[in-house]
Amino acid sequence: MFAWFQRLLPEQGDFFTMFEAHASTLVRASDAMASLLDGGTDMPQHIQAIVDLEHEADDITRDVLQTVRRTFLTPFDRGAITDLIAVMDDAVDQMQQTAGAIDLYSVREFDPEMKEMATKIREGALVAAEALPLLRQISRNGGKLHKLTERLVEIEGEVDEIHARGLRRRYEEHGVAEPMRFIVAREIYQHLERVADKLEDVANEIDGLVIDHA
DSSP states (O other), X not given: OHHHHHHHSOOOOOHXXXXXXXXXXXXXXXXXXXXHTTOXXXXXXXXXXXXXHHHHHHHHHHHHHHHHHHOSSOSSOHHHHHHHHHHHHHHHHHHXXXXXXXXXXXXXXXOHHHHHHHHHHHHHHHHHHHHGGGGGGHHHHHHHHHHHHHHHHHHHHHHHHHHHHHHHHHHHHHTTTOHHHHHHHHHHXXXXXXXXXXXXXXXXXXXXXXXXXX
């Protein structure tokens, strides 16, 4: 009955298109971050790309919040919509903070574990981008969405393991003799881990929608 009534009302706000647009910024920012951690002469361009994408993501988030306020009937609960776009935006914000720390401390070389974490994060961004369009037909796609969110949770666990391994190696190599090198590396590791944490939050929000609507 609800779906039938919804079809009778004029469409007011394409939340799905906005979710997918935000997911695109997530993927492109993760691409730029992975390239940034490869080092080289193009690092300033990659940092600027991440900053620009963070602004683009903020604009989309603002559009979603404004549309929620003026839309009478939304495809999901208003709180679920705002929570989902917020955690997606947090993920891009954390990428920007990672780039900011790299720029601040003029880091030019990166541990293999940092690069591995960035690769995993890029995979997670691609998984999230695959999941978002499936929300358009959530009842039909519940099983597929659950598999994708499981993978996002797995990626977060894998990133945690890489983070612990890399931080341990950094401490053994520099923790006593060069504490500042260790402290800077630890901050970059922490930012990368937080990106993966936010991607897990995206998975949890999508799972909540599946539980409620599929």
